[in-house]
Amino acid sequence: MEENKIPTYYQLVYAVTRLIPKGRVTTYGAIADFLALGSSRMTGWALNQQRGDVPAHRVVNRKGELSGRHRFATPTLMQELLEYEGVKVEDAKVVDFDQLFWSPAAELGDDWEFLG
DNA sequence: CATCTGACAGACG
DNA sequence: TCGTCTGCCAGAT
Numbered sequence: 001m002e003e004n005k006i007p008t009y010y011q012l013v014y015a016v017t018r019l020i021p022k023g024r025v026t027t028y029g030a031i032a033d034f035l036a037l038g039s040s041r042m043t044g045w046a047l048n049q050q051r052g053d054v055p056a057h058r059v060v061n062r063k064g065e066l067s068g069r070h071r072f073a074t075p076t077l078m079q080e081l082l083e084y085e086g087v088k089v090e091d092a093k094v095v096d097f098d099q100l101f102w103s104p105a106a107e108l109g110d111d112w113e114f115l116g
Numbered sequence: 117c118a119t120c121t122g123a124c125a126g127a128c129g
Numbered sequence: 130t131c132g133t134c135t136g137c138c139a140g141a142t
Binding site: 039071 | 124129
Binding site: 039045 | 136139141
């Protein structure tokens with residue numbers, strides 16, 4: 001068995017976030033539920049400590065709103081990054097959010113190979 | 117050690 | 130549909 005170097009939940013959040021396909025988005029709650037963090041707020045906290053190598057711009061709240069845009073270098077960076085990937089954003093909200101939503105639980109299922 | 121806040125989400129009226 | 134309250138956990142003061 002691999003070392004039980006169980007990454008902290010922060011790292012788990014980063015790992016899942018990196019798996020979000022370009023041009024797709026997911027929610028804090030979806031990640032929290034998938035990782036069984038017990039609280040969707042933990043996802044936000046984890047991303048708040050994010051180092052910059054994580055596509056946190058692909059994580060929005062359940063309404064599809066870019067609630068974390070102010071945590072980026074500039075308030076518009078999050079939207080710009082999304083639009084650059086083909087995700088339309090209007091009034092701080094993802095257009096066709098329901099259609100672009102990427103569920104880690106549904107896409108990854110029981111496959112935790114992404115942990116390495 | 118007590119209290120508040122936060123990149124959320126669900127329940128209620 | 131909207132505003133408000135509560136639960137959740139960790140970090141800051």
